[in-house]
Amino acid sequence: MLPLSEGQNGPLSPKLLLPPNNLGLYRLKNFVGRTDELERLRRWLADRPVIAITGPSGAGKSTLATALAVEQATRFEEGILWISATGDTAFNFYDVVRVVEDVLATGITNQPVSTWPLLVLQQLYGFNRLVVLDELTDADPDTVDKIQAMIRMIGPGGQGRFVLIGRSIPQPLLRAVGDARLHLGGLTLTDVQAWIEQNRADYPLGPEDAPLLHQLTGGHPLVLRMVASLWHSPDWGQLIDLISVQHPDDWDARMKAIVSATLAFMQKMHPHANRLLTRCCQASGGFSVDAAAHLFWENRHPDTTLPDITRQLTRLGVLMHNPQQNRFYIHPLLQRYLSIASYPGFPPHLQRHYTLEHARYYLSVAQQYSRTPPHRWPAIDGDWGNIRKAFNFLQESLEERLERTAEEALLHFDSGDIPLLPASMDDILILLRNYALALRGYLIWRHPPEGRRWAAAGIIAARLLTDRRAEALTGLTLASLAYFHHEYATARLWFRRSLPFFRQAGDFFPVVQILKNLGMVERAMDNLEGAFQHYAEALALATQHHFVLEQSILQSLIGSLHYAQKHYEQAIEWHRKALHSLKTADHSRQSLAWQAVHYNNLGLALEAGGHYQEAIEAYNNAIPLHRQVNNKRGLSTTYGNLGAAHYQHGQLQKALKWYRRDMAIRDSLGNRLDQAAILHNMGHIALELDNLPAAADYFTRSRDLYRQFGQNDLAEEEQILLDAIRDRRVVVG
Structure with missing residues (x-):
């Protein structure tokens, strides 16, 4: 259990110990109230496998879910997982797998992709673990199907629990939730009074201001901070006018109006801050203080420092600060607004320049994966969304020039059908090559869904740059990914293509490894003689070079x-x-x-x-x-x-x-189907010992585990054995 650090206590338990988790405790800094909502969620969580929190952006859904998770920490002592989308893509199942691996170190990503849903399920069913799925509104249908299947298989009898969050929840998941859905509104007037008292040092408000503040904001936490920061400012009248023309119950419209007013005020008073924020909105999954200083901040105003600006933006409610990781986050509502209303205001050439700068900066972060052992990758993964966004941009820029996908282009790799690109593409090609080299280990061990396309783009970039070593190394990455996906002919092709470079360079250690891998490919293809030949050649070289x-x-x-x-x-x-x-x-x-x-x-x-x-x-x-x-x-x-x-x-x-x-170790690892197989073996031993009650118990437990995880054929085999035991008891009786 991990202690809840000083400065992130919030109003909950200041001495609370937390299990393994990746919670954003910074959300609780201004948390007040929600007593009734927490009670309802707590009650549902007691016997429901899944509950949901919906509501407009800025209502405090994520904050409430964080408070619930912290409050329930002693119950979910084996882990609390917070999962949201990364990069520019909608929520997908890889986001789930990546966080499970980061927090629990299960080794799931070393297993075939087709087994991931079942392996994730095993990590939830028999453990006291809570999974919070955030921003599900636009989740892709395949991911929704996988989540729905896991919820159904866990059922009320499992120990794992899900909390779903979104402005709306996909219909298949809503059916699983049933009536255990909380549609979140604003804070009560009493809670707004408590909020004013708690934040008295930051905002010029007193108890007498609570009714008007509540009336203007509806008690929605995001706009509470914004309106409080503009209280009696020169733009106060304009803000009142903007809000008053909105429908009193249309809080989506009201919040957008308040966001617009806040950003307009900021543009007038602090134009350099607005520019910083507009660039920051392109970050995915937050950004570090170092990124803010070296990537987003243009210090055109020597009298204003970056810490001053970030403090002002945090006070306005525009930025959220995580002091433990020294990272900043923009609220999703603001990020969407800025991406639509502000960022397109930059000329296209400037947008491209900024995106290239983003890719250059996050290359140095991506390179940390190649210098860091895998068990320490979670410390880097906070920027995975930014790395993913950069690599996707580079790959798409190449494919736009090629007028085909990188994988399609590789089909014509040796035919000379890949065109030479103009010198203006050199920056893209160099970055692509370097990203592909930096992420070789990550692609092989974590298998992100874009891995093969990225490797293909890296190979093409290296070829166009005439960098034979990078081409060979990235070819090995693609070969390893193909082997992992059981595409053995493709794996053999790229291992063979990479081998000559290292032979000619006299670099014998990779030669030994490639020959070994070729042997493994041949064995997977049932060519044992070919496997022997590759292993024998590799062994001779390994022996020769010690x-x-x-x-x-x-x-x-x-x-x-x-x-x-x-x-x-x-x-x-x-x-x-x-x-x-x-x-x-x-x-x-x-x-x-x-x-x-x-x-x-x-x-x-x-x-x-x-x-x-x-x-x-x-x-x-x-x-x-x-x-x-x-x-x-x-x-x-x-x-x-x-x-x-x-x-x-x-x-x-x-x-x-x-x-x-x-059995005891498999239980601690969550390998439920392996436990079922062991129980089957123990049942046969009990039969040989003529201990029919024990045999029946083992086979029953095995059958139930197989059924729970959808292995119906194996469950039926256990049932046949149970029927035979029953018949034998009848005969003996």
């Missing part, structure tokens, strides 16, 4: 090929060679992790060859290594293998012991 870790990995891969062909003695020999090679390696975390893998693979080969006691010894050797590197998944796999080995050896009670240990 790449010890790669040498051991290749020996293990050759052992696995023998295992696949049921040549168990040869497999045992190669896995032992792999372990022997690592005896001369360092004791790094990576080396220890691979030793554990090799022992596990050796155990499988020994077990398949009938050497059960030796297999058990190999598995036991893997256990302390998995623990040293804190590899829970590897430890779980080894526990399961020990259960299977003891079962084959006729040691049923020991098999149950290891399966129970495996």
Whole structure:
């Protein structure tokens, strides 16, 4: 649990400990009231899998959801996830996957894309976790379908809960919500009085001003700050006139009028601030103080500093400041207004200039991914929306010139059909190449939906710049992405295209890795002979150049090929060679992790060859290594293998012991379908022990898990076993 930091307490619990989360606690700075609304949401959340908060922009929906999440922190002790759209695209399912990976480090993005909805579901069903989905109004239909399916499968019996937020909610999700929807209006007069008292130091208001402030703003938090900041200013009369001509119940129109008046006032009093804000509205997901200083701020007024301006904009309610991350955010309503009403006022050439500057600045942020280990990527991910926006702009600029998509252009890559581009495109090409290189690791490990298009654009940019190394490296990225998506012919093509450059350059470490990857591709395509050839060539080079870790990995891969062909003695020999090679390696975390893998693979080969006691010894050797590197998944796999080995050896009670240990880890990881498979195995052991009640319990639990996650064929198999147990009891009875 994480402490709620000083300065972000809000009016809730100042000593509250929070679970793993990515909440924007800065929203609670001016939070008051909402007692009745919180009570209603709390009541619904007790027994509903999903609730919703709707209402006009500026009503405080996100703030209320944040307050609810913080208030319920002790209940959702295993994680609170805040998910919203990134970049210029509508809310999509990758936004969900990215945040789950950032907050919970589940490894979901290493699994096939088709399994992501089921894996996300497993992280919610059996855990006390709250998921807040913000700005769902324009979510794409496929994402809506996936969210609806997860809500339906969790049901009231699951522990995970959803809070949906939007000006409106897509109809399929509203049907899932039912009557558990709160349409949020403004604060009450009493709450506005409390707001004035709380913010007395910032605004020239007293208790006597509360009725008029409430009348003008309807108590909507965003415009409360705006109107309070203009209170009795030179533009006060104009503001009153603007508001008075709006329909009294049309708060969307009223808020737009107040926004317009506030920005007009700012333009007159602080034109440099207005320019800053208009440029900032192009940021996606907020922006850092450094970005404000080096990208958005044009210091044409030496008497005014950036901190002065940001303080004024924050007081006006135009900017929100997150002191923990030192980032600023523009309210979505203001961002939409500025993007439509102000930013188009810049000439097209200036807009393009600003967008290029955006891309140049965020390249330095993107490059942090290549210098930072993956477990620290969440610290960079606050700017993922800005990076994504920049890369998309560069890619679309290239495709506009090519008059086809980058992936289509690659089909003509060797035919000379890619035209030379004018020198004015050089900046775009250089940035594209550099983004593709900077994000190689991110694309391979996190698999954003644009990954293959970005890699294709990077390859074309590198070719047009005659940068053969960048072309080869980005080709490897595209090959890895194709392999991940089971497009093996494409993966083989791009591994082969990249290989000659590194051979000619005498850069043998990537040569070894490419040959290894080609072997893996051939194996996936059931060409075992081709896989042997690539592994053998790679092994010879790794041995020659003393790449010890790669040498051991290749020996293990050759052992696995023998295992696949049921040549168990040869497999045992190669896995032992792999372990022997690592005896001369360092004791790094990576080396220890691979030793554990090799022992596990050796155990499988020994077990398949009938050497059960030796297999058990190999598995036991893997256990302390998995623990040293804190590899829970590897430890779980080894526990399961020990259960299977003891079962084959006729040691049923020991098999149950290891399966129970495996179950405990799978439970902590949220691998519910793996738990179902283990329960199935335990059911068979109970049958052999003639313990029919225990067998029935294991098979029932397994069946229910399979049903819960839509695996109906497997659930039916468990039901057949349960029917057989019932019939056997009848006969015995």
